[in-house]
Amino acid sequence: MARRVGNRVSAETGEQAGAEETTTLKRALTTPLLYFFILGDVLGAGVYVLVGQVAADAGGAVWVPLVVALLLALLTAASYAELATKYPRAGGASHYVTRAFGPFAGFIAGFCMLAAGIVSVAALARGFGGDYLSAFVTLPVGLVAVLFLALLALVNARGIKESTRANVVATVVEVGGLAVIVVLGAWLLLRGDGDVGRLTELGTPEKGAAAAVLSGSVLAYYSFVGFETSVNVAEETRDPRRSYPRALFGALATAGAVYVLVGLAASAAVPTARLAESSGPLLEVVEAAGGVPTRLFSAVALVAVANGALLTGIMSSRLAYGMAKDGLLPATLTKVLPGRRTPWAAIALTTLLAMLLALTGSVATLASTLVLLLLVVFLMVNTAVLVLRREHGEADHFRAPTALPVLGIASCVVLSTQIEAQVWLRGLTVVAVGTVLAVLVVVRRTRRADGDVRNPAEDVRNPG
Numbered sequence: 001m002a003r004r005v006g007n008r009v010s011a012e013t014g015e016q017a018g019a020e021e022t023t024t025l026k027r028a029l030t031t032p033l034l035y036f037f038i039l040g041d042v043l044g045a046g047v048y049v050l051v052g053q054v055a056a057d058a059g060g061a062v063w064v065p066l067v068v069a070l071l072l073a074l075l076t077a078a079s080y081a082e083l084a085t086k087y088p089r090a091g092g093a094s095h096y097v098t099r100a101f102g103p104f105a106g107f108i109a110g111f112c113m114l115a116a117g118i119v120s121v122a123a124l125a126r127g128f129g130g131d132y133l134s135a136f137v138t139l140p141v142g143l144v145a146v147l148f149l150a151l152l153a154l155v156n157a158r159g160i161k162e163s164t165r166a167n168v169v170a171t172v173v174e175v176g177g178l179a180v181i182v183v184l185g186a187w188l189l190l191r192g193d194g195d196v197g198r199l200t201e202l203g204t205p206e207k208g209a210a211a212a213v214l215s216g217s218v219l220a221y222y223s224f225v226g227f228e229t230s231v232n233v234a235e236e237t238r239d240p241r242r243s244y245p246r247a248l249f250g251a252l253a254t255a256g257a258v259y260v261l262v263g264l265a266a267s268a269a270v271p272t273a274r275l276a277e278s279s280g281p282l283l284e285v286v287e288a289a290g291g292v293p294t295r296l297f298s299a300v301a302l303v304a305v306a307n308g309a310l311l312t313g314i315m316s317s318r319l320a321y322g323m324a325k326d327g328l329l330p331a332t333l334t335k336v337l338p339g340r341r342t343p344w345a346a347i348a349l350t351t352l353l354a355m356l357l358a359l360t361g362s363v364a365t366l367a368s369t370l371v372l373l374l375l376v377v378f379l380m381v382n383t384a385v386l387v388l389r390r391e392h393g394e395a396d397h398f399r400a401p402t403a404l405p406v407l408g409i410a411s412c413v414v415l416s417t418q419i420e421a422q423v424w425l426r427g428l429t430v431v432a433v434g435t436v437l438a439v440l441v442v443v444r445r446t447r448r449a450d451g452d453v454r455n456p457a458e459d460v461r462n463p464g
């Protein structure tokens with residue numbers, strides 16, 4: 001009898017271990033890997049076009065909106081640091097908002113993040129097959145996008161450690177390319193070809209200094225988003241309570257320093273009007289300095305695009321996995337590869353949707369809604385961190401001063417006032433779709449819960 005009981009216990013333990021193997025993620029991220037994950041996502045492809053757009057809005061002093069945007073991003077980052085260490089789950093914003101406000105709001109938050117992530121990956125895939133690649137070879141953009149996304153999905157499914165190691169290499173390449181820009185800008189100034197006076201020119205003929213800083217900060221703010229994707233890998237981090245705050249704030253500080261230095265170098269090296277008109281402002285610095293092949297920066301840009309797409313793809317798949325674990329998406333999406341413990345079903349679904357967007361070309365019309373969608377999510381997260389203060393969560397988690405999430409809420413409202421009406425229309429359309437789906441999810445969960453309540457009574461009345 002003892003042996004039979006022992007065998008049964010062993011069998012049950014084995015079944016539990018097997019179930020965990022198929023539905024849980026592998027903890028493989030260390031603090032350095034997480035740091036490079038966040039840095040690589042923030043220092044994405046946007047930096048290669050950012051400076052020109054900010055210059056068009058704010059004038060030669062592009063460093064001012066960059067500093068303002070960094071400070072605003074740190075407000076919401078503090079809320080993410082608290083929630084990620086308090087609830088180290090793959091669902092990220094969706095999980096936090098669900099805990100604070102219920103599945104309806106949680107689904108909307110998750111849907112907005114998923115929409116932003118998938119559209120971003122699709123846009124980057126099309127960008128990879130565009131002008132930068134044409135410097136080496138000319139191929140149909142749609143074909144390149146599909147093959148590119150399929151390759152990224154394989155890397156993603158290979159494992160979080162392998163994906164983040166590839167990110168480390170790509171991030172080093174990105175930072176190296178940006179460091180070259182800073183050096184070239186300094187060289188131009190030393191030989192007398194630059195103009196440091198442009199660094200204090202704030203405002204445009206159409207806008208005063210204050211309006212220029214605010215509108216420029218909206219563009220610059222987009223360059224710092226990416227940190228929010230990292231909360232979706234908290235479940236795969238070995239010690240999130242210790243690692244996450246260090247990696248998050250360290251990466252944002254590094255990115256901010258790099259962005260400001262690049263902004264200073266580009267603005268001093270190239271006239272503001274020329275910088276504003278260029279779709280490749282950093283190439284303008286290379287051409288002005290001379291001596292460096294422009295193809296080199298096309299290659300660096302391709303690495304940046306690929307890295308940004310990989311990291312955003314990781315975020316999207318983990319978010320879908322986390323929402324499925326919370327019952328907001330089909331349970332099939334919680335399936336993971338044996339051994340690798342990566343969410344293959346979620347990776348397949350998000351990759352397929354990104355492929356469809358990349359092929360239809362609708363990415364161009366949706367890309368400008370990304371900031372608005374993220375502001376909606378950030379508003380909900382900053383509010384959730386205050387509501388969830390009544391829960392204990394993980395012991396010794398990071399706690400942000402109360403003023404920071406309050407200021408984070410205010411920053412989301414202020415930045416949203418600078419978004420154009422057409423973008424609002426597109427963004428609200430996405431939110432409306434998410435709202436309809438959220439209603440369906442809540443109704444389904446309610447019916448399922450009612451069924452679970454009724455079944456025990458029915459079993460008592462009908463024991464046979």
